[in-house]
Amino acid sequence: MKIRLLLAAFVLLLVLCGSVFGEGVSSRGPSRSFRRSLISSLPAGIAGGVAGSTGTTLLFPLDAAKTLRQTNPKVYSSLGSSLRALLTTRANKVGVTPATLRRLYSGVGVASFWSFPSSFLYFYTYTAFKGALPLSGPLLHSVSAASGNAVSSIIFVPKEMIKQRSQMTGMKVGECISTIFRDKGLKGFYVSYIPTLFRNVPSAVLRFTIYESLRSNIEAVKSIGVDGGDERGGSGGVMFAVAGGVAGSAASLLTTPLDVLKTRMNTGDFSGVVQCAKYIARNDGMKGLFAGAGARAGWSCAFSAVGFGVFEAVKSALENGSENRNFGRVGVGDGDGVGGNCNCVGGRCELKKLQ
Secondary structure (H helix, E strand, O other): HHHHHHHHHHHHHHHHHHHHHHHHHHHHHHHHHHHHHHHHHHHHHHHHHHHHHHHHHHHHHHHHHHHHHHOOOOOOOOHHHHHHHHHHHOOEEEEOHHHHHHHOOHHHHHHHHHHHHEEEEEEHHHHHHHHHHOOOHHHHHHHHHHHHHHHHHHHHHHOOOOOOHHHHOOOOHHHHHHHHHHOOEEEEEOHHHHHHHHHHHHHHHHHHHHHHHHHHHHHHHHHHHOOOOOOOOHHHHHHHHHHHHHHHHHHHHHHHHHHHHHHHHOOOOOOOHHHHHHHHHHHHHHHHHOOOHHHHHHHHHHHHHHHHHHHHHHHHHHHHHHHHHHHHHHOOOOOOHHHHHEEEOOOOOOEEEEE
């Protein structure tokens, strides 16, 4: 019931945003402008999907260790101790064996596979809203990030549920799915939807606001050629990755209690957020809400650095490829390049704005 109410509220938010958008740009045709934003955001969505899958696969062992630490902070006092536990063999020795590798990567398939559509929806919605809403600055980034998160969580939440159950129990993905569905039905996959939004929306707002601010500074530096590279190359990729790492670690550190609640609800049996929070406070103290804060910040730093770095690189490649294809089609049969959709002056060709 709560999930349906939340989704209904989000749909209402979309309608209200659309109304505001329509009032702000009615003279330009809001529906046409919004459709253009949806189409132009496709490269960003694809780039986001690739970035999400890449980051999830590369950093999955660290994520597994973080999940184990948050599930039982009294037993696992650090990320290192939980990582050693995952690498401990039956002979009570720490080593890399087929069994420990299976434990480290239990659930990686479903996580990586579903990371693509989840991240696609996230970046696609974020970019589409950012290009369509009549807002600016941090407010624009905040609303766009919150919208992208609400949409992508429809896929992200059940994916996280299956992944974390698999990490903690060692069950195969199919077994996890059948167990959850048998015990709680379809709603069992969404028990952490509310705490996930409580965690992800503030985290996304902080992450994207910080990143966009750093990104604008990077673009300003690149535009004057300080990095010595071309407009999209040079050290820009590294700078985007660093900016993503800084934004990710800051956002994750501040929202760790919300992440702990989400993890406990995914791996435990709680009826609601309040019951889960009381249980943690009673058994682990207030510090239990910050279990794994350092590890999570470090993991998020690496994940965001990889994610934003890959995102910018793939998006740039897709946009450049699209521009090159459009350029190759323009002015075909016009000979001197005059007329059609192309203006050529002094050896430089530019696309005319389509009417």
